[in-house]
Amino acid sequence: MKRFPFPVLFSMVTLVACQPDKSEDTGANSLTFSYEIDTVRIDAKEEFLFLNMGLFMSDYRPKNDLLYNLNPETSRLEMIDLEKNELKEIVQFDQDGPNAVKEIFTSGIKITDSGEKWFTDYYGLIHLNAAGERVGQFRLTNDVFQGDTLPVGFEIDGMGKITRSGRYFVSHYGNYSQKDGLKGLAVIDLESKTKRLIPLGVFQALEKYELAGPGREGQNVSSGITASERNFITPTDQQILHSNSAQNRLLSLDLVSGEHREVKLNSKLLSDEKPGLYPKQANSIEQFDEFNEMKKQEVTFGPWIYDYDRGYFWRVSREKSGGTVENPVFAFFITVLDRDLKQIAEAQLTEGDTLPFDGLPSVSFFKNGMLYMFLNEEDEMAFVRFKPNFD
Numbered sequence: 001m002k003r004f005p006f007p008v009l010f011s012m013v014t015l016v017a018c019q020p021d022k023s024e025d026t027g028a029n030s031l032t033f034s035y036e037i038d039t040v041r042i043d044a045k046e047e048f049l050f051l052n053m054g055l056f057m058s059d060y061r062p063k064n065d066l067l068y069n070l071n072p073e074t075s076r077l078e079m080i081d082l083e084k085n086e087l088k089e090i091v092q093f094d095q096d097g098p099n100a101v102k103e104i105f106t107s108g109i110k111i112t113d114s115g116e117k118w119f120t121d122y123y124g125l126i127h128l129n130a131a132g133e134r135v136g137q138f139r140l141t142n143d144v145f146q147g148d149t150l151p152v153g154f155e156i157d158g159m160g161k162i163t164r165s166g167r168y169f170v171s172h173y174g175n176y177s178q179k180d181g182l183k184g185l186a187v188i189d190l191e192s193k194t195k196r197l198i199p200l201g202v203f204q205a206l207e208k209y210e211l212a213g214p215g216r217e218g219q220n221v222s223s224g225i226t227a228s229e230r231n232f233i234t235p236t237d238q239q240i241l242h243s244n245s246a247q248n249r250l251l252s253l254d255l256v257s258g259e260h261r262e263v264k265l266n267s268k269l270l271s272d273e274k275p276g277l278y279p280k281q282a283n284s285i286e287q288f289d290e291f292n293e294m295k296k297q298e299v300t301f302g303p304w305i306y307d308y309d310r311g312y313f314w315r316v317s318r319e320k321s322g323g324t325v326e327n328p329v330f331a332f333f334i335t336v337l338d339r340d341l342k343q344i345a346e347a348q349l350t351e352g353d354t355l356p357f358d359g360l361p362s363v364s365f366f367k368n369g370m371l372y373m374f375l376n377e378e379d380e381m382a383f384v385r386f387k388p389n390f391d
Contacts, residue, residue: 031336031345033388037353042381043086049078049381054362055374061111062308062367069381070119072106080381082367099134101126107159112166122158125169125190140171140188147194153177156186156195161235167191168255170233170240180204185233185242187255196258200251202244203231209246209274211295212281213288227292229274230361232303234313241304241313241341245359248272248301252341263341269348270319270333271299297328300359304337307366312344313337314371316357316364332357334386356384 042049050057050071058069066088067080075095081088093101104122111117115130127136138144140156150156153175160171169188175181184199206229215224234241243250248267253260266272278295282288297320304313314336321331332355336345349355356362356375363374371386 031390033390035349035389036387037355037384038387039375039377039382039384040085041377042080042383043084044380045087047078047087047090049087050076051376051379051381054360054376055381056361056363057106057108058363059109059111060363060365060367060372063113065367067363068109068111070106070109072102075102075106077109082372093132099128099132101128101134103137108161110162110164110166112162113164114166116166118162118166118169120158120160120162120169123155124158125162127190138193140186145188145193145195148197150197151175154183156188160186161233161240162190163235163237163255165237167237168235170235172231172233173197174203180207182231185240185253187240187253187258198253198258198260200242202242202247202251206231206244206246209276209295210280211278211288211291214283214285225288227288227295230359232361234304234306236306236308243301243304245301246274246299250304250341265335265343267333267335267346269346270317270331274298274300294325296359297325297330302357302359303361303364305364305366305371307369307371309366309369311339313341314366316355316373318355318357318359330354355386 050069055069057072058067060067065081065083067082069078069080075093077091077093078087079089079091095102101119102121103124103126106119106121108120109117117128119126124137124139126134129135140158142150150173154173155176156173157171160169162169167190169190171186172182172184173186174183182203184197187196187198209229211227213225229244229246232243239255240253241250242253249262249264251260251262275298277298279291282291299319300317302316304315306313314334317333317335318330320328323329332349332353334347334349335343338344356373365372369387372383373386375382375384
């Protein structure tokens with residue numbers, strides 16, 4: 001497979017401090033920088049890399065500069081060398097036997113600082129040591145993890161996040177057989193085998209944005225189709241940020257103390273909340289697709305991405321800025337928070353500059369000061385790199 005060069009696009013933008021929120025001091029410092037955007041393609045060496053689900057099952061490990069891309073159906077792990085931008089190695093993990101890494105459906109992988117591997121599954125977690133030997137498998141239940149008690153009928157979602165240290169697993173919990181069953185965050189300490197349940201009220205607040213398809217008019221969760229807003233979990237080794245795609249606010253949870261606080265942000269450049277002006281009920285698949293396109297053109301906030309080197313949280317958002325419903329033009333925005341979650345900058349990208357973000361989750365991470373965002377480039381793995389140059 002040939003390597004393809006991509007041109008570097010240079011753009012200049014000034015990021016300025018935001019007006020402090022009346023309910024919380026967001027800081028008075030400003031962050032100013034220009035940026036560069038380019039795209040790199042990965043040499044797959046005649047292999048067909050797994051590109052489904054936006055590489056959502058993958059994990060970047062800075063220690064060896066490798067991206068571990070997991071195929072959840074086959075348990076094949078593709079190791080991508082991001083220094084050479086090429087496939088380095090393929091490892092086939094067992095799906096049966098004493099070292100099996102799959103129970104029902106693998107939802108993700110985490111390579112810890114020490115090289116241990118955690119596979120998240122539909123109902124639980126599978127733990128391999130650095131040598132690739134399975135040393136534990138845990139169901140996310142009251143019997144395995146002590147502490148706060150899950151009510152009868154409640155479950156912890158296996159599609160959660162494990163911190164880079166391998167100490168904590170964080171996910172949502174609730175009664176998933178009910179339409180409004182999502183209730184809060186579950187924090188599991190993998191060392192002490194204990195769990196904490198933190199109720200959140202944001203899920204009910206997001207119901208007003210939901211688009212229901214044919215056969216779904218408020219009945220149980222199994223009937224019809226829906227388009228809902230997304231909830232995001234951003235872990236560091238000290239805290240968790242919980243945010244969503246419809247509102248310019250977040251919740252911060254300290255992993256050690258358990259303390260949490262809400263932060264409401266104010267933007268001067270885009271809407272602070274999705275207005276929800278699209279119809280909420282579709283009577284056909286065609287109508288559902290039409291209304292969903294209208295929904296996606298309203299302001300959409302991405303997940304927070306932690307820059308371990310600088311200690312900043314970054315977010316990409318977008319909002320329709322022109323065009324038509326059939327052919328919309330989007331503006332893209334960058335928001336930056338410091339360690340204390342004070343908003344120190346926000347900016348709109350120069351007209352014509354775009355980032356591969358449409359509201360759906362895909363892998364994004366910082367490497368060597370650059371934000372890497374996955375791009376499916378004609379069924380080949382590529383990354384758009386956003387590089388801030390600080391003045």
